[in-house]
């Protein structure tokens with residue numbers, strides 16, 4: 068097992084969630100961008116999911132396939148390796164971020180190229196591949212439209228599906244106009260912020276890349292164990308360009324992306340587009356099996372990335388996070404994500420799934436604020452196409468944070484409260500004290516601003532004054548006749 | 551039928567009127583209810599904040615206090631959910647076989663207030679009169695936890711002269727979340743602001759819910775904004791007989 072800190076995933080120096088959220092909450096433009104974008108996708112998703120009579124059965128099937136696969140993950144991965152190899156591909160195993168980066172960098176250097184195009188890969192963001200390639204003198208060009216926006220802005224992705232969801236059209240136009248020239252073909256003069264114009268500018272910029280690139284680094288949505296087929300699902304077609312034009316294709320994929328057979332894949336190809344973009348079917352589904360003479364890349368490498376996944380698998384409650392198909396439905400329904408945006412989660416995996424996946428990949432002690440970045444409202448669980456019980460995992464991880472002793476100063480207070488609550492006599496005494504203390508603080512029947520740890524609460528909410536008589540006291544006097 | 555009140559530590563301390571309202575409604579319907587004095591708290595705060603072993607004595611106390619009753623009723627969706635979903639889990643994880651049996655035996659008899667009325671007692675008209683414009687906020691634990699569905703609105707619609715108005719974006723979380731409101735106070739406040747706007751947009755005079763904790767949060771925000779909207783627990787509306795013929 069590698070040292071957790073070596074695993075990438077969390078941005079170095081990431082502040083705790085409440086601190087990171089504070090800045091985002093002040094950014095009214097960001098909140099407006101987010102609200103508009105998430106509400107649109109949310110409504111589309113509900114509409115297309117409700118078209119299918121068997122949507123709930125499909126979710127059950129998806130969850131069951133993922134459960135079964137994770138129980139026998141070792142077997143399916145070995146099978147995948149054998150079938151990829153038989154089809155002419157080369158499989159590499161990477162225990163952590165450092166190993167994966169080294170493998171990919173060596174593979175690129177061996178081609179003699181110094182430029183790669185990239186598509187569809189959260190795994191490579193997780194390990195910080197672009198930065199490592201840059202250190203070796205290799206430039207990586209992002210080709211997803213939203214990734215391109217993030218790259219041009221020297222920014223971080225903030226959403227699984229729409230990494231630039233925090234940007235609006237005007238911001239994107241300004242970015243294209245200022246930055247595209249440094250990365251290749253400049254933006255046309257007088258670029259407007261019309262979506263069609265922006266897309267056209269990106270298309271022209273990227274086309275020159277596709278036609279010259281010799282090496283692609285991609286991610287994978289799925290890999291089918293029994294045939295060795297790798298699958299990428301996308302909307303723009305840029306992925307298809309990347310996956311077919313270059314001579315060398317290097318795919319970096321998390322261990323958990325394997326599915327046993329094509330009939331299992333069928334379930335996810337229905338669940339994923341509906342849950343992510345709210346479409347019945349995604350525009351482009353690319354599949355490839357090893358290499359084929361005279362067609363597509365000459366060399367295919369598959370890098371299987373662990374980076375904390377087998378540790379996650381060992382936890383019977385937490386392992387369900389590995390079932391995630393990265394559809395982003397949980398982000399789009401999450402009231403916390405809607406306000407704070409993705410950057411507050413300090414990781415390439417934001418939102419509810421990030422709050423349960425990141426701490427498991429890097430160790431809870433390195434992301435101790437994330438399991439608490441939720442009200443446990445349950446909207447994510449209802450939305451998840453593979454029924455990951457995110458609230459259950461959050462609460463489970465909170466217990467691990469407390470056990471790890473990185474939870475802060477609340478432990479003595481919680482233990483004292485437990486002792487009071489285990490005794491009707493002590494509880495009664497505490498209620499009397501609360502009533503007295505509350506009345507001392509109150510004005511006009513309300514308690515206003517409070518000092519200490521309750522300050523944040525009392526900045527925006529009044530607190531009710533505890534009544535002089537608790538229910539138990541009232542009952543004793545009025546129903547049992549005690550004084 | 552022997553019915554026991556589980557009033558919850560929070561309601562007991564801060565909202566005793568809710569407990570009295572539950573009592574009023576059930577007695578009006580002809581039931582005798584008891585308040586087992588050994589009860590304290592379901593352990594939700596500790597469980598949700600990550601202090602699982604600390605919750606175990608509270609689980610055991612709950613199972614002891616209510617063991618002898620045919621039905622246990624509580625005016626808190628989140629506490630009912632805690633008992634139903636998490637007591638068995640905690641008993642399995644940390645308890646002895648005796649506690650596990652006790653918990654599993656008790657759990658099916660624990661009901662949230664609107665469940666007891668509609669499902670167990672089979673009533674929706676509880677003889678209330680409340681001539682006001684009311685909006686109902688489905689708290690996350692009643693909506694997605696217990697799946698109370700339309701039980702609360704079925705009850706509210708039978709209340710004489712009550713005008714039930716729609717709450718915009720009703721199913722979005724108010725931002726309370728127990729310790730979330732303290733640990734992530736800024737995010738919580740942003741969610742609260744939106745919920746407060748929705749309440750004002752609804753035109754309601756009274757906002758009700760099946761959880762006083764969320765109501766304390768929303769009501770605290772409305773009060774800070776000097777809004778005239780009152781918050782009341784659903785049980786208090788069902789107990790009301792304002793202006794009704796005696």
Ligand code: SF4
Nearest residue numbers: 391392394395397451
């Ligand atoms: S956790 Fe579920 S809803 Fe969230 S991204 Fe993963 S699959 Fe989608």
